[in-house]
Amino acid sequence: QKMSRAAERLRLLITHLDRPPAAIAGASSGALSSHSTAAPYTFGNNLLTPEQRLFYEENGFLLIKNLVSEEDIDRFRREFERICRQEIKVPGLVVMRDVAIAKSEFVPDQKAVSKLQDFQEDPELFRYCSLPEILKYVECFIGPNIMAMHTMLINKPPDAGKKTSRHPMHQDLHYFPFRPADRIVCAWTAMEKVSRQNGCLVVLPGSHKGTLQEHDYPEWEGGVNKMYHGVRGYDPQHPRVHLEMEKGDTVFFHPLLIHGSGMNQTQGFRKAISCHYASGDCYYIDVKGTTQENIEKEVKEIAARKYAVGDEITLKDTWAVRGRLVQGARISM
Template sequence: MAHVRRGLPILNTPQKIFYEENGYIVIRKNVSPELLDEVTQRFIDICNGDPNHNVSVIMKDPSLKKMNAKGQYLINKFQDFAYDEGFWKYISADTVVDVVQEIIGPNITAAHSMFINKPPNADPGSSLHPLHQDLHYFPFRPADKIVASWTAIERVDENNGCLYVVPGSHKGPLYEHTYPDGFKKNMYHGIKGFDQLKRVHVIMERGDTVFFHPLLLHGSGPNMTKVSDINLVLSQLYFLF
């Protein structure tokens, strides 16, 4: 991805140290409301059948499908939205790319992208993601030259399924992943035997972005709300050639 940085340092020294020690950093108000509105509308259009999209996989929540939910109240994930013209402004946004470059270097590629939605009224077992490491899913190395970015399109907290992390766990190895006992979404792997680890819930306001290391232990809870608002999070992964 060709991109010219704006010149000034994006992260200050305390932020850089925090990322190095904890494996993640949250940048508040990182993406503009106007861009978030565009992205949200693009998501809704695709959910409601717009055929002119370039998203590789569109996934439906099985519990909501049984309830005959439709549109954005049924779809819980897009895969590889980076190839869709409607999402390109976000992929190439200075406020996202500049931070990525500061963490891993200037020569970057968007290697994988996901658009995650946690609709209300879903079965809790189908809207959570167990503790895991992203490096488990990717062949790219070295790990220090990979970073994930997540941007909250709506406020996310413990009630509607925010991200949680184990600070400092990125300094450890890549652990064995398997299907957790009793877990309903077999497309997601997790690790066992780490329930005692202290977790930090990453509460984010609309437009906040969290950047994190691929070895960081993290997961997300279910959306326990019953309100009509959708809960959208963008996620994308960069790596350095």
């Protein structure tokens, strides 16, 4: 059987450079034995081809075409519309409007919704996070114990003329007070065709090999959405890849991968659904004294305003209540 060059390279890496992996508290040795220092970002469990595995190792993302069915996506869309029409109320759900719309006169229209966050209490939308076709890939990246930590349905609006529909380049780990980074992965599924025109994801391949960078609001004339921090000193010359996708295509990416999205220059609302997963044996960290202090402050301010809670609520608490086990064991999360 003929192997591609990439596959051959990965095989060599694994057979010759393999050393026992660093221990992760509570992890089953069975799962970790196929996870090596030569291929630190993936588990070999016979789902990913060697080419796919090497691609994720080197680039920090992997696009799987046609993974989620049309039927499921249409159901998510109908549920989203019911939520927008306020036909159902979902505990914990955050409904976000684009800053350009939020700061103008109030429009009581479903079209004002740019993002739903934290839909873990909506059984219909949360089905996305438990889809077997998604979980089998997630397991390749973070192992068999899987927590759904953060859920979003993004309804990127047509740009209102101020470029506020852009999402600045960022690393999702900036928002997460848990580790290790290599046991976290995002699944992001296009709910319709996404293109450069309607603001597809833009990624900096290989940036997952770097460290967590300082994040801040970018200095954008037209304003920036609440909590949309970007990597400080983003270099627009850096080689980037636009991920154009069809309905149902799904990209899995590492939480250190620098990514964002351009403005939506169409009249349609560009829809995607996503979930961030972490291994059940991840652990929480204290972000005091780290670059993540600024986001902790904002999260606490919003929590205090919304739920009238004080400083006794930690960033860790806000995540521990959102997390849901979807496979295996909840060990330390």
